Amino acid sequence: MTERSERTDQHSTNGGGGAVTDQLEDDYDVVVIGGGAAGLSGALMLARMRRSVVVIDAGQPRNAPAEGVHGLLARDGTPPGELLERGRAEVRGYGGHVVNGEVVTVARVADGFAVCLGDRSVRARRLLVTTGLVDELPEIEGLRERWGRDVIHCPYCHGWEVRDQAIGVLGTGPMGVHQALLFRQLSADVTYFSHTTAPTAEQSEELNARGIRMVRGDVTALEIADDRLAGVRLSDGTIVPREIVVVGSRMAARANFLQALGLRPTEHPAGVGEYLPTDATGRTDVPGVWAAGNVTDMTAQVGAAAAAGAAAAAQINADLVAEETRRAVAAYREPFSAETEAQLCEAVTGDRRHGI
């Protein structure tokens, strides 16, 4: 535990009575990059373990366009912004910091990492990367503007809300037919638009067998009337009336700022985008760096992202405890070793130690 994590800020308090600490300090046990469900959940665990922790968040959670978070036990339907505000307050309530900002690069320095936000930098002993992903959508007129409203991607997120409606599924990638079959569970009126991804003979049989209509040809635009989706327009001018369009995005992990560490997003074997690989505990290939949530697991919904953030945080805490114990044992055995002297010097003189 560091000095900072024992202290509470006197500036103001949140509604729940916890301390609000939203200023950025120079170094932390853990810097969490990204303040969605995964990052805040990880920070909550770390703050409760009396670790000094800051969440740096650029404020663009993936589900921002959605009205509510669905499928989340005990919080089903909560607006995404409200859920995150509650999470921020909980982290701050235990002395964790949450600041708005975008991390642009991360570099390794002695004993940790320098996390650069452009105009300033913060030191971290460990990093938890929870920056999520970007949904890259096909260039179809009218589609982007309707994303998260009547253009959707996930039956578990929005399926109940669109049940029994006229649903069109756009074939834009390897998961198109699978999506059509999943949405058929929610509505008897599903049309598959082959667009860039024509089904195989076997898939055509599956679609026919499940009563899913198939429309061949390029989709050029979505028809909008009175701020609602009205239909899907094909290149030959045909308009197929639809209330809902389902489209698979190409999912791109937000991780380019890690390049100086040698960490790069990798093409996902399913051909659906790029992710940051980790082991089952969230550990990346670079010692000291963990990742959780959509940046490494594209399929994670909010509950799974939060759980992964918490699990990675526990691993980080255990790693710090192991390091601290190693150092304590060394000092215990050799109170006058070079390392112990160096630690003592650092503790006493800090930045003034140079030249001593």
Ligand SMILES: Cc1cc2nc3c(=O)[nH]c(=O)nc-3n(C[C@H](O)[C@H](O)[C@H](O)COP(=O)(O)OP(=O)(O)OC[C@H]3O[C@@H](n4cnc5c(N)ncnc54)[C@H](O)[C@@H]3O)c2cc1C
């Ligand atoms: C339209 C839509 C609707 C959805 N609906 C549901 C639903 O109903 N139920 C459900 O369970 N799931 C839903 N999801 C999935 C949900 O969005 C994800 O499960 C969840 O957002 C993953 O959380 P995360 O913490 O990994 O990432 P995010 O929530 O995306 O959070 C990542 C955060 O990191 C920040 N960040 C990125 N780069 C940086 C940087 N360099 N520096 C600092 N901060 C950075 C971002 O701005 C963002 O705030 C939906 C997704 C979409 C697209």
